Structures are given as C-alpha cells and as structure tokens.
Amino acid sequence: MDLSYGPEYETYRAEVKAFLEANWPLEGEEKDLGLAEQSVLFRKRAIAAGYLGRSIPKQFGGSEQESDPLKGQVIREEFGKKWAPMDAPGIGTMMLVPTLLERGETWMKEKWVENTILGHTQWCQGYSEPGSGSDLASLKTKGELVGDEWVINGQKIWTSGAQTADFMFCLCRTEPDAQKHAGISYLLIDMKQPGIDIRPLKQMNGPAHFNEVFFTDVKTPKDWIVGKRGEGWLVSRTTLKHERNSIGNAAGAEAMFRGLVKLAKESKIDGVPAIDHASVRQQLVEIEGYVQAHKYSGFLQMTAGLRGENPGTIALMNKIHSTNIGDKVAKLSFDLLGDEGLTDPANSGGGLLGGGGSVAGWVSQYMGSLGIAIAGGTANVQRNVIAERGLGLPRDYYASSKSAAGKA
Amino acid sequence: MDFGLSEEQQLLQETIGQFLANENDPNQLRARFDAEDAFDEGLWKGMMELGIGGLLVPDEFGGAGVDMVDAAIVSEQMGFGAAPGPFLGHTLAGLAIALGGSDDQKKTWLPKLATGDALATVAFGEEGGSWQPDQWSPSGDRLTGKKVYVPYAAQADLIVVGTAGGGLALVEPGDGTTIELFDNVDRSRRLYTVTFDGAAASALPSGADVSGQVRDAALILLAADAFGGASRLVEMSVEYAKTREQFGVTIGHFQALKHQLANMALDTEPSRALFWYAAHAYDAVPEDREKMAALAKSHITDRFMQVSRDATEAHGGIGYTWECDVQMWFKRAMFDRIWMGSPSSHRERVAQLSAW
CATH class of the missing domain: 1.20.140.10 (Butyryl-CoA Dehydrogenase, subunit A, domain 3)
Incomplete structure (x- = not known):
C-alpha cells in the first residue's frame, strides 16, 4: 500500500499550481467583473489548459483528457485550496451533461454541453411528482406529440433552482398504453415560456431551495428528446448514479x-x-x-x-x-x-x-x-x-x- | 497511490481462507468449541506449516517477516473462520521479542516460535480492566504478580509478561508460576489466570520502548479479526434469509429484514478500509500509528458487537440456540471487544492523542 501520489503526480501538481498562480484570481480590469463572468473567463482558460471539462470531447467544448482519476483528484485539491472555480456546479454539469454525451444527438451536445460547463446555461431536474417519489416510474406528467411539438401537462415537485433555470430535463409519460417503465420519455424543456407556474416550497429550516412546478400546455420541439420515445427510464438511470456518487x-x-x-x-x-x-x-x-x-x-x-x-x-x-x-x-x-x-x-x-x-x-x-x-x-x-x-x-x-x- | 492488497497479499488471504474453510468448517469448529481445551494440535500444526507461526518474526530468525497489513489480513481470516487456537498470543509474543529482545533472546526463541516448535503467549491484562503498559504491575528480578485473560497459558512454553513500568519479560512456566483455566465465554480462544510468585524471568532489554507498539499491533489484529467475524455473520444471515421461508416466500423478501441486513452490511463493510489504514499506518505512517490502532479497535469491535446481536435476531428462534453457528461468532465479538481494553477506554486514548 502506498498513499502518496508518486513523483509523476507531484510534477503534475506543480503544473496545476503554476497555472493557478498565473490565472486565479483574475487581475487587472478583469477583476472588476462580476463573479459569474470571472468564473466563465477562468473556466475557458482552465479548459484550454486541460484542467476542466476533462471527460468532454474538444468538439463540444471540453478538454478531452485521458481518464485519470488521480489527476482529477490533484486538480480538485489544488483548485479547492485557492477557491478557484471548477466546472460549473449544479445538476446540469453533474447529470445532464454526462447523459447528453452518452445518449444525446450531436446538435444537442453542440448546443448545450459547453454552455452548461461554463456556467452560461442553468438546468433543473423534473423527475419527482407528488405521487411518485421512491416509485418514480409511476410518474404521470403527460407529454403528447401534437404536430411538431410535445405538449406537456402535469406537475413536478422538489425541483431545485426552477426559478433560475433556463431549461429542465424532464421525465414525461408519452406512451400511456405502454407498460409502466416503457411509457416514459426524457424531454428537454425551455423554462422561460408561458404555462409554467413555479411555487417555492419553504423547507423546515427556512430557505426555499426547491419548488413545485406546474405545466399547463407547455411546448417543446419534437426533437428535444434524449433517446427514443419510451426510453426515458433507461436514459435517466445513468444520471441517478452520478448524483449518488457526488453526495x-x-x-x-x-x-x-x-x-x-x-x-x-x-x-x-x-x-x-x-x-x-x-x-x-x-x-x-x-x-x-x-x-x-x-x-x-x-x-x-x-x-x-x-x-x-x-x-x-x-x-x-x-x-x-x-x-x-x-x-x-x-x-x-x-x-x-x-x-x-x-x-x-x-x-x-x-x-x-x-x-x-x-x-x-x-x-x-x-x-x-x-x-x-x-x-x-x-x-x-x-x-x-x-x-x-x-x-x-x-x-x-x-x-x-x-x-x-x-x-x- | 495504491490502497489495496497486492497480489501476494491476496494470495495470502485466499490461502488462509481456504485452509480454514477446509480444516475448520462450522462442524469442525463446533467440535473444537465444545472440547475441553479448544487447543487442537492438528489444526495448529497445519497453521504452522503455512508459516503463520512467525508472521511478524524477521526472516533472519526463520519468520515470514511480513508487514502489519499482511498480519492483519491473516487475522481477518481468523475472525472470518472463528479459528480456534493461540494465533493471537503467539503472534504478539513473537513480535515483542523481535522488537524488544536481546540478540540472545531472539536467537533462542524466534526460530522455535516461527516453526511452532515452541508455543508462546502474552500476559498483559490485569484485574480491574488494566490492559495498558502504564497499568502493568508485576515486578522483581524473580517476577511476582497476577495476570488475567492470558490465552493458552497452560499450553505455552513461553509467556511474554507485561511488567511494571511498561516493560516486558520472558517467563518459562515452571516453579513460581500458577496457571488456572478461566471459564471464558469465547471457547475458540481459551484464557487462563496466571500468578507469578518469584518466577524466574528474563527482561526484554528494550521492552519498555516497544510495549506500546506491541499493544498497537494487538489492537489492529483484534480490529481485523472483528471485521472478519462481522463479515461472516453478514454472509450467514443473508444466506439464511435466502433459504428460510415464511408466508410462502423466503424471508429475504421482507423489507424489515432486508433493512436490518443492509444495516449489518453497512456496519461492516466500511470498516475494512479502517483496519487496512490502521495496519498501513503501523507499517508506514508512524505519526498515525497509535491513534489509528485505538480508533480501529474501538470502532470495529463495536460494529462486530452490533452485527452479532443483529445476526442472532435475523435468525429468529434458532439464532438463540447453542446449535446455531451464530453463537460462536457472537462470543468471538465479546472477546474482541473486551480483550486489550474496552472501546470506551481506547476512545479516551484517541481523545488524548488528538490533544483534546
């Protein structure tokens, strides 16, 4: 057994430190920008240097590094010490991006992956419903294909960050005649549109991190679906694993x-x-x-x-x-x-x-x-x-x- | 970065595990458990042939000279099999002499301990829960004092005795040494009360410098034994839940029991990395050695206790019988928890070592 990282990684650590020394915190005029803008600038540089977006292909805005958990750990440690921004935090980076990379169409990856890891685009998750918690696959929010659009009606709950999110990745029942798990599709929904009613749920300790989200004839384009119709349950499984690990x-x-x-x-x-x-x-x-x-x-x-x-x-x-x-x-x-x-x-x-x-x-x-x-x-x-x-x-x-x- | 067992260590683990599965299956174990003295010469001889006699004895004296991680995974297997016999005391005695003995003492004893030609044990505990070096009392050139819970003293050719001032001394039982069987609940490891009255003794020259380290080794071996024992009980209970039927289905279908079994696994499984690290710290991280040994012993023997209670319950009525295998591990847990000091005594030591 050996708990040291070894000379190869200590060399790598020195490189990471030198990068941070030169790039964070921002200097000159840049330091007068808001924190969000500073973070985006820094992330772009860190991606260029190969420290962020490591598992994401270059064509979708990542740095496409060979998988190396130890390097990942060294980066977390060194960035953590200097409070430097990591890949934009939140459910978009954690759950949606891996899902898109694995199951999404190329245009989806181009449209959303880079913007999400940089922090430009915020996501919320539409899984749980009032009657579907542990038995998630019993969910009832309906998605009906009408012409070129999905029309969504129903209610989601425990939706963190629904007020600030630009989009939701959402499990909807699109195949009402199919068997329980096979009737679900994974749809992407623009949150800035009429028909979406967001009501904060105040937690027992005071703040309101999550919400109820009501959908009344909410629309999303026909091709904003990850995986095929009825494959939503499978598509969602990989992402849940990600969440468990991160906690x-x-x-x-x-x-x-x-x-x-x-x-x-x-x-x-x-x-x-x-x-x-x-x-x-x-x-x-x-x-x-x-x-x-x-x-x-x-x-x-x-x-x-x-x-x-x-x-x-x-x-x-x-x-x-x-x-x-x-x-x-x-x-x-x-x-x-x-x-x-x-x-x-x-x-x-x-x-x-x-x-x-x-x-x-x-x-x-x-x-x-x-x-x-x-x-x-x-x-x-x-x-x-x-x-x-x-x-x-x-x-x-x-x-x-x-x-x-x-x-x- | 590599926090896992090497191929050699995995092989060692499998070899010991397989040996015990063959030579100490639950029926053989039960016969030994119910026997008068639980010292099965054949089983011990088999262990000696595997080289377990001198695990922590340097190779120049005929031992295996392995790291504490290796010794700990052997101890884990002993716990998994509830292996009866003098492994614990014999291993610690060899370590004490290897660390603190004179050249003469090492040459005289270590080769014999490594082959099993001589059996050794340690006498550390004293009445009133006094297990720690600074609590030891026997003194004198000819040793006088009383030790309790000494494993296999009646069979031992040599006893390493903890003496006043945290020292260590060798005594060959004979004149001036009285040995009485203690009625010990864990019949897989027999204990004796040993009284010295002017017994001939030979002090280990560096005894007082190394007794703390020997204590830490004991705590790590107990923690590993407890992990192995708890793992076995989880396995047995899960197996039972998959075979026992009620209401027309195996009882493993019922969520109340599934959650109890999940909690048992949750008590057990994370402890593996804790005893591994305690053993690794003993080998390679001196500043963590004492604290992690105490933490691992207190934490894992406590978990073993809980798992043994849950396992009994999970087996229902049969779990409460002498006939059920669970009771042998249940009692192993009682030993691991108490021997070398209670979890609470070691928690207080951890607090002091943390400078709280």
Whole structure:
C-alpha cells in the first residue's frame, strides 16, 4: 500500500499550481467583473489548459483528457485550496451533461454541453411528482406529440433552482398504453415560456431551495428528446448514479467533523469546556471512527477504479454512510449548543451543511442533515439498494408483483 | 497511490481462507468449541506449516517477516473462520521479542516460535480492566504478580509478561508460576489466570520502548479479526434469509429484514478500509500509528458487537440456540471487544492523542 501520489503526480501538481498562480484570481480590469463572468473567463482558460471539462470531447467544448482519476483528484485539491472555480456546479454539469454525451444527438451536445460547463446555461431536474417519489416510474406528467411539438401537462415537485433555470430535463409519460417503465420519455424543456407556474416550497429550516412546478400546455420541439420515445427510464438511470456518487464524499464529512470538534472546544457544559466531558469525548471519537472509515473507503474505491476492479458493496454505501455521519453530527452538535439550540435559523440564514461557526448554521444543519438524507434517494431506498444489488436479496415482493402486473 | 492488497497479499488471504474453510468448517469448529481445551494440535500444526507461526518474526530468525497489513489480513481470516487456537498470543509474543529482545533472546526463541516448535503467549491484562503498559504491575528480578485473560497459558512454553513500568519479560512456566483455566465465554480462544510468585524471568532489554507498539499491533489484529467475524455473520444471515421461508416466500423478501441486513452490511463493510489504514499506518505512517490502532479497535469491535446481536435476531428462534453457528461468532465479538481494553477506554486514548 502506498498513499502518496508518486513523483509523476507531484510534477503534475506543480503544473496545476503554476497555472493557478498565473490565472486565479483574475487581475487587472478583469477583476472588476462580476463573479459569474470571472468564473466563465477562468473556466475557458482552465479548459484550454486541460484542467476542466476533462471527460468532454474538444468538439463540444471540453478538454478531452485521458481518464485519470488521480489527476482529477490533484486538480480538485489544488483548485479547492485557492477557491478557484471548477466546472460549473449544479445538476446540469453533474447529470445532464454526462447523459447528453452518452445518449444525446450531436446538435444537442453542440448546443448545450459547453454552455452548461461554463456556467452560461442553468438546468433543473423534473423527475419527482407528488405521487411518485421512491416509485418514480409511476410518474404521470403527460407529454403528447401534437404536430411538431410535445405538449406537456402535469406537475413536478422538489425541483431545485426552477426559478433560475433556463431549461429542465424532464421525465414525461408519452406512451400511456405502454407498460409502466416503457411509457416514459426524457424531454428537454425551455423554462422561460408561458404555462409554467413555479411555487417555492419553504423547507423546515427556512430557505426555499426547491419548488413545485406546474405545466399547463407547455411546448417543446419534437426533437428535444434524449433517446427514443419510451426510453426515458433507461436514459435517466445513468444520471441517478452520478448524483449518488457526488453526495457520498468524505471531504464534506471531514470538514463537518472538524467543525464539530471546534464547537465542542468552544461550548461549555456546567461551566467546563464541553470537550473536557467524558461523554462528549466518547461521542466525538465514535463519530470519528465513521469519518475515518468513510475517508479510507474512498481511497479503497479509488484504487479499485484505478486498477479496473469492482470495489464491491461499498460502492453502494457512500451516500447512506455519509448521511448517517451527518445525522450523528447533528445530534451531538445540538446538545453542544445547549439552550441556544432553540434559535430559529429560518430568518438568520445558515447553510444546508451548517458548521459555519454560527448557532443558526448548526441549528440549520440539525434539520438540513435530514434533507440530505432524503434527497436523491432516501436512506430507506439506499438500504433497499444495498440489500438487493449488494447482498443479492430478492426485490420487495409487493413492489415487484405490482410493477409486473399493471400499467402506470 | 495504491490502497489495496497486492497480489501476494491476496494470495495470502485466499490461502488462509481456504485452509480454514477446509480444516475448520462450522462442524469442525463446533467440535473444537465444545472440547475441553479448544487447543487442537492438528489444526495448529497445519497453521504452522503455512508459516503463520512467525508472521511478524524477521526472516533472519526463520519468520515470514511480513508487514502489519499482511498480519492483519491473516487475522481477518481468523475472525472470518472463528479459528480456534493461540494465533493471537503467539503472534504478539513473537513480535515483542523481535522488537524488544536481546540478540540472545531472539536467537533462542524466534526460530522455535516461527516453526511452532515452541508455543508462546502474552500476559498483559490485569484485574480491574488494566490492559495498558502504564497499568502493568508485576515486578522483581524473580517476577511476582497476577495476570488475567492470558490465552493458552497452560499450553505455552513461553509467556511474554507485561511488567511494571511498561516493560516486558520472558517467563518459562515452571516453579513460581500458577496457571488456572478461566471459564471464558469465547471457547475458540481459551484464557487462563496466571500468578507469578518469584518466577524466574528474563527482561526484554528494550521492552519498555516497544510495549506500546506491541499493544498497537494487538489492537489492529483484534480490529481485523472483528471485521472478519462481522463479515461472516453478514454472509450467514443473508444466506439464511435466502433459504428460510415464511408466508410462502423466503424471508429475504421482507423489507424489515432486508433493512436490518443492509444495516449489518453497512456496519461492516466500511470498516475494512479502517483496519487496512490502521495496519498501513503501523507499517508506514508512524505519526498515525497509535491513534489509528485505538480508533480501529474501538470502532470495529463495536460494529462486530452490533452485527452479532443483529445476526442472532435475523435468525429468529434458532439464532438463540447453542446449535446455531451464530453463537460462536457472537462470543468471538465479546472477546474482541473486551480483550486489550474496552472501546470506551481506547476512545479516551484517541481523545488524548488528538490533544483534546
């Protein structure tokens, strides 16, 4: 075993550092631009240098680098240290771009890939519906082909960023007579048109990151479909995997744990620093056990990837292992806050992950940790995935018999 | 960057696993578990032929001289098979002499330990949960004091004793040494109470310098054993869920049980990388050695405990019987958790090592 990156990658690291030294932050007149414009300028240069858009062909605006997870890791580390922009964050880069690259038509890739990774174009995801959560394939939003256009009617929910998005990638039922999964198509929809009604959903901790989206005779061109009619379910599967991986990330867990230790040092219980109390020390180290297991499981999976080996069941556990850590951190931090835990974070901000050092941030994380455990497949859905795909247990008897028997 | 087993390590893992699957299947294990002393000479001899006797003994003294990662994956296999016998104490005794012994002590003992011509064990624990070097008390040129939970002391030719001041001394059981069987719940690893009353002893010259490292090795081997044992229980419980039928279907169809099994896997699987890293730190990252050993022991033996309780429950009524294989691993978990100090004692050590 060897956890160092080796001389080849240290040389590469030096190159990345030199690039950043010369290119970020921006200088001269450019530094007076808005952050969004600065980011686009920087991304273009980083793509030209081969540091961003690495898995994207040059003809669609990427830098088309040979796949090398270690180089990717070095870039993340060095860009992270200098707060330099990565490929534009969000669901467009994470989910739509890989889907288009794999399943989209050439004109779609030309139209959207580069604009999305640069940050010009924002996307939102239209999957969940009020009656279709874990049983997503039961979705009902209707897409009807009328002449050269799809006409869409129905309702989506939990749509993050719907107000700011330019487009939505959306699962619609276009083949009402087909069997459940086979009746779905993957459509792209312009969000700036009449007939779209967006209503924010206020979260329990205050902010409104997601929305309900109502469609009334919304139109999209006939060829704005990824894959064929009725293939939408298959097209969407690759993207869900991307989302799960991105949430299971040990850097977040480590940062959260460091924040928790800091909170324990700053808080007092009975006039004594909390971190001097045996029970707090025990709970902290108990959490650290999970954090370190999570961290090194990441190295293990990365190595398996580099070797071209199957990492095994652990690959299905990243999300729930990480959100279980978030749950433990939430509960201990709430005790450490003492009476201040009664503070409503709704009016004083506080990020979803908390730990920003503020009381509101921690109270917000106390709730937000649940949001993360629910988003992108609840913990119970994750347990099903581990049981069925990891342990080889049979699919739920009731669910599989219903799916086989009925249409949507 | 390579955080995985080498081909040699994978081969070692398979060899030990296959040996135990052949020579210690659950029926053979049960017979040993129910026997008077659980010391099966044939099984031990077979292990010696595989070179397990001198895993951490340098090759110049006839040992295998492998890294801690290798020793840990052997220990993982021991846990997976709930292998009965003196592997743990014998391995640690060899390590203690290799690290802290004089040339003479090494030449006298290590070749014999490596071949299995001599059996050794370690006497670290004392009454009141005192396992750590700074808690050891026997003293004197002729050793006086009491040690508890000493594995296979009655069969041992040599005992490495933890002494006052964190030192280590060699005692060949004889005059001045009294050995009594302890009624230990984990019958795959028999324990004895050993009382020294003016026993002839020969101190390891560097004993006090290396006893912490030997302790860390013990913690890593226990963590690895616990991971292996927990993995076996997950496997057994999943297998049971796929065969046992109720309401006309195998019980693995029912979500309540599926989630319990998923939680067991989730308790177990991420721990693999934790014991790997603890072993790797022992070999190559000195500043992390002590803390990661303590963290791995506390975390993984706790997970093993939970998994063993869940496995019993997942098997229903049969899980509560002596006849069911689960109980042998359930008790392995009890041993791994307690021996060399409780999870909470090691968590407090981690907190101190973190300068909290």
